[in-house]
Amino acid sequence: MSNTSRIRNILRSKTSRGLDKVEDPRELLDNSYDQMVRLLQQVRQGLAEVATAKKRIELQGQEMGARYTRLGSQAQEAMDQGREDLARTALERRVLLEHQVSTLRTQFDALQRQTAGLQDKERHLAERVSAFRIEKETIKATYSASQAQVRANEALGGIGSQMNDVSDSIDRARDRVAQMRARAAATDELLTSGALRDLTESPDADLERQLAALATDADVESQLRAMKNARVSSPRQGSISPGEEPDAWLSIGQTPGTP
Structure with missing residues (x-):
């Protein structure tokens, strides 16, 4: 994948996440x-204000x-x-007071009806708020679970943007390796062919390698001649095993007669 395509996928992924965040139903709820x-x-608050006004009228009516x-x-x-x-x-004032009390009673009855109406609305609205809260939390939990399931499925199926990035990273790492x-x-x-020089080697390392190779070839030729001579002189000796003793390995590579 080219850098341009990779950048485009990253921008598209961020844009998609931004839109999902804006349209998140949990925030809307x-x-x-x-x-x-x-x-x-x-x-x-309105119910409290009406109750306060009604109480004030009630106290005024009592007075x-x-x-x-x-x-x-x-x-009398x-x-x-x-x-x-x-x-x-006294009677004239009493009659005038009767009219005032009548007006006050009318106001008190209106506030009484208003209080009853507000109490009824408050009760129904409180029930709706409680029911909506339960439904809201249920929907949010369902959405979160579904979202987690989608992400898990995308991760398992390798179709998510993050998994695509991981897959691209693995491919690039494999190529680099x-x-x-x-x-x-x-x-x-x-280095082996000598086309490149090992700067850590001594100046005559190439000669030493060649001489060591010649010494190895000479040793092999010497052992072959010894095997041929031993076979001609003693046909029954078909093995060059140093023996079965526990310390027999100490004689490996030693010429006959070496202590």
């Missing part, structure tokens, strides 16, 4: 879940109720003391 949680928090009772008592006391004018004033072995064998042959 997490974002959707976060939006639902924020919506649930907003509903609960008005206490005043309404007190004005009734004051009107004024009549008992013959002060009809004071009784009239083969080239190096061929080069080593060629340089050995050149």
